[in-house]
């Protein structure tokens with residue numbers, strides 16, 4: 444999107460949670476599994492153009508919500524990367540973690556990117572960032588998500 448429209452879309456989407464929700468729950472992002480094969484940076488661009496960003500997993504609830512979108516046997520990209528510090532694509536600090544039994548550092552590779560695996564209880568590991576994989580994006584929370592998709596369709 445042109446940056447002005449993108450800004451407008453995201454602003455409306457972010458404002459939406461301020462209005463009282465039927466459940467009254469804390470706004471949780473809507474995760475979306477995208478079954479297209481892309482390297483990590485192309486997946487990031489796709490998520491930023493179509494949703495908000497690659498998935499940021501901040502809690503066990505987020506992790507379960509991500510897994511509920513991922514068909515079994517897939518291990519899609521999430522927004523995690525290491526360069527050599529850990530980051531989320533959207534700038535959120537990496538506090539909650541869900542490493543697989545071995546957090547494979549992939550030898551001497553400096554930049555590596557994170558996948559989650561539904562077959563491994565939503566645990567994360569790293570792969571070379573140029574690997575082409577499906578991925579998980581996130582959009583605005585709950586009931587705001589359809590509003591977001593509607594606006595996106597208008598522009």
Ligand SMILES: *[C@@H]1O[C@H](CO)[C@@H](O)[C@H](O)[C@H]1NC(C)=O
Nearest residue numbers: 481482483484485572573574
């Ligand atoms: C990712 O894929 C894009 C498009 O095919 C390519 O231009 C880019 O160099 C790739 N990046 C990496 C890190 O592999």
